[in-house]
Amino acid sequence: MTRMESSFAIIAEPNRRSILSLLAASECSVGELERQLRMPQTSVSKHLRVLREAGFVESRVEAQRRVYRLRPEPLMEVDAWLTPFRRFWTAHVDALERHLDRMDATPETPTKGKKR
């Protein structure tokens, strides 16, 4: 149903990235994700469905629970896409730190149209 073509669109959603990060640590049931992320169960299930249909996760049934675990392929695709760009920063590694520091400093509200 939901178009949602590329792997990039899937991980554009912050909650889905959170789910993936948790699953990177260890596999989880829906309820565990629900508690750790403090989000409604229906929301978790919906995101898991999207992730599952896009191949990011798979589930196995365990009694009444469904335990989800990570599948690496789609993220490998993203990683592969980055390849041609890496030459831009492999030279000077500390640029990221400076960038992240700036992000940190900014008042978290990009709401207003800032110049440049």
Added chain:
Amino acid sequence: MTRMESSFAIIAEPNRRSILSLLAASECSVGELERQLRMPQTSVSKHLRVLREAGFVESRVEAQRRVYRLRPEPLMEVDAWLTPFRRFWTAHVDALERHLDRMDATPETPTKGKKR
């Protein structure tokens, strides 16, 4: 104007990824991008604006043209986010090839509805 919080949301757009890929090869003017991507100029300009405000590109003025070039920081962020996941595939590298081969073969339908 456009919220567009994360770097992930920016590269969720296929046309923007195309622009970035072209700029990874070499800096380009708007017109060059327009021709290579075969998309309307207003569209290119709008995507460039989004990319610029998100720090993915910067432009310099050259006569009547604006030449855009890549800035690496936001993509470095994405690369950094991938770090915890790499352990899932650094062991067996060929899984990506198999995955991409499948993508190639399938007629645009995601992982087929397994319908239990």
Added chain:
DNA sequence: TCAGCGTATGACTTGACGGGTATATGAAGC
């Protein structure tokens, strides 16, 4: 000055995605 090119912006429309609520399914236990 004007014309023409290159680029940016504004208004508008459309459609997709995410959140919420209610409900359905299905397994386990009484």
Added chain:
DNA sequence: GCTTCATATACCCGTCAAGTCATACGCTGA
């Protein structure tokens, strides 16, 4: 059977991003 727990789905709605069109801006050369 019924009830409870765990998860999934259906529906509605608000929001927001992307496309299109028209137009405005800025630079250059005649």
